[in-house]
Amino acid sequence: MNYIQLAYKGRREIWMVLITAFLVGGVFLFNFIFYLTTDPSELDAAYDLMKQMPNSVSLFVNLVLFVPLLGLLFLLVRYMHERSILSLTTVRAKVDLGRVFFAFMMITIFTVGSFLIGYSVDSSELIFQFNLGKFAILFLIGIILFPFQIGLEEYLFRGFLMQHIGVIVKNKWFPLVLTSVLFGIAHSANPEVANIGFFKMMIFYIGTGFLLGIMTLMDDGLELALGFHLGNNLIGSLLVTADWTALQTDAIFKSTADPTMGLVSDLLVPVLVIYPIMLWILAKRYKWSDWKERLTGKVKEPVQENYKIIE
Template sequence: MMFFEKSARGNNRLWTYLVTIILVILFSQLLGALPLGIVVAASKIAGNVAESSNLLDPVALGIDQNLFLFLMIIPFVLGLLGLWIGITSIHKKKPIHVLTGRNKFDWNRIFFAALIWGIIFLVAAFASYLNDPASYEFQFHPVKFIILLLIAALFIPFQTSLEEVFFRGYLMQGIFLIFKNKWVPLIITSVIFGFMHFSNPEVKEFGAAIMIPQYILLGLMFGILVIMDDGLELALGVHAINNIFGALFITNKSSALQTPALFKTNAVDPKFELIVLCFAIVLFILVISRKYKWGSWKTVFSKINYSPVTE
C-alpha cells in the first residue's frame, strides 16, 4: 500500500500541518469568501434580500442561482491553491505523493468511478421519485440549465477535489503517521468530514441525528475506496459526479445547492434517502472491487511497516 508509505516523505513536523491547515482556512474562508460577501452585501444594500430559513438560498438573497453557485465554489478553488502551496512549499512533498500510491495518477479510475456512481445515482433518484412522485416538479429553463451545466462540470470538481485531497489525502496520511494504522485515520477523517457539514441547511431542516450519519457514511465510503484501491482516484470520481448530478437534476428548499436543476421536490424523506444511500454504497463497492480485483478486506485493519523517507 504505497499510498500510506508515501506519507513519510517530505517534512512532517507538527508545525507544517498547523501552518498548512491555517493556509487552507485563510485562502478558502477569508480570501475565497470575499466575492460572495461583496455580492450579498450589494444585494442587501439594494433591498433585494427576503427572509428565508435557508441561509444559502440565492433567491431569498436576490442573487441569480448560477452566479451564487459559482461564487460558492470560489472558496474551494482558493482553498485547493492554499493546500497545494502547503504540500509543495511547506511539506516539500510532490502532489502525487498525497494523491495516489501509484507512480502515475490514474485518470481512467476517476472516469470509471464517475460512470458507475452516476448510473447508481440516477437509479436511486428514480427510486426516490417513485417513493413520492407528486412532490416532484419539472422545471427546465434551457439557458439557465446550460449555464448550470457548464459551471457544474467545470467548477464543482474543484470543490470535491479540495475535500478529497484534504481529508482522504492530506489528513489521512498525517494521522497515519501518528497511529501507524489505517482504520484510525479512516474513522477520524470520516467523523470530521461528517460534522463539517453540520451547518448545512439539510441538517437544520431534518436534524443532525439523521443527516450527519449520512455524511459520515459517505466519508467512510470515500476513505475505504482510498485504502482498498491505494489512491484517491475513485473517491475523486464518485464525489465529483455525486455533487455535479445533485446540482443538475434535483434540488429542494433545504438543499445546500440551490440551483435551476431539472427537478425540484417539495418533500424529502431523509430516512428513505439513508436506506437508498446504504444500498448504493454496497452496490458500488461490489462493482468496483470486482473491476479492480481488490484483495482481502483485512487491508483496512492491517499495519504497514515503512521506513521514513525524506525525498
C-alpha cells in the same frame, strides 16, 4: 509502499501538519463553530439571504472559495512539506483517469437510475423546470468549479489528513474513522442539517466519508473517491434541486417535498446496503484483497527511501 506511507516522501513535522490543516480546513471549522453558536433563527436568515441571489450566482459564490483553498493546499504540500502532488494522490506512477471515470459513471448511473424509478412511481412532488439558458450556465459553473470543491474535500480529508494522521498514529483504522467523522462535521452548517436533523444527516455524511475512505485505502489512491464524489455532486446539482438544500441550482427538476428523510429507507439503506454493493463492484473490478490489513493494519516507515526528494 501503500497510500498512507506516501506521507514519508516529504516533511511531516506535526507543527507543519497543524498549520496546513488549519489554513486549508479552517473554513470547515468555522462552519461547524457557526452552526454550534448561531441561533436557529439567525441560521434561517442567513440561508434566506443566499436564496435571494440568482441561483447561478449563489452556486458560484458557494463554490469559488474552493479554488484558492485547493491551490493553497497544493502549494503547502509542494513547498512546505516538500513532496509531490502525485504522492498526495496515488501510489501509481501517474493518476489513473480510468478509475476516476469508472467511479464517476457508477454513481451517475445509480443516481439517474434511482431518480427515474422514483419519478415513474410518484412524480407528484417534482416540478419540471428545465430552462436551456439557465441550465447551460449551471452546467458550465458545475463542470468548472465542482472539481475544485470535491478536490479540496478529497485531497484534504482522504489525502492530506488520512496520510499524516496515519503516519502519526502508525495505523490505518484510526485515520479512516477520524477523517470520516471530520468529513461529516465539516458539512454541519449545510441547511439540510438544520431542516432534517443533525443526527440523521451525520449518519449519511459520515457514512459517505467511510465509503470514500475505504475506496482510498483499498485502492491505494484518491482516483475512485474523486470520481465518485464529483459524480454525486455534479449530477445531483444538475438533476434535482430544492429550497432546503445547500446548493440552490437551476436543475432540470425541483422537489417540493418536505425536508424529511426516513431513518431506514433514506439513510440506513444507502449507507448499509447500497454503499457495500458499490464497494463490492469496485473490489471485483480492481481485484481488491486483504481487506483487514489494508483497512486496519499498521503503518510502518519504509526503509531505504529518500523521502524528501520530490518525484
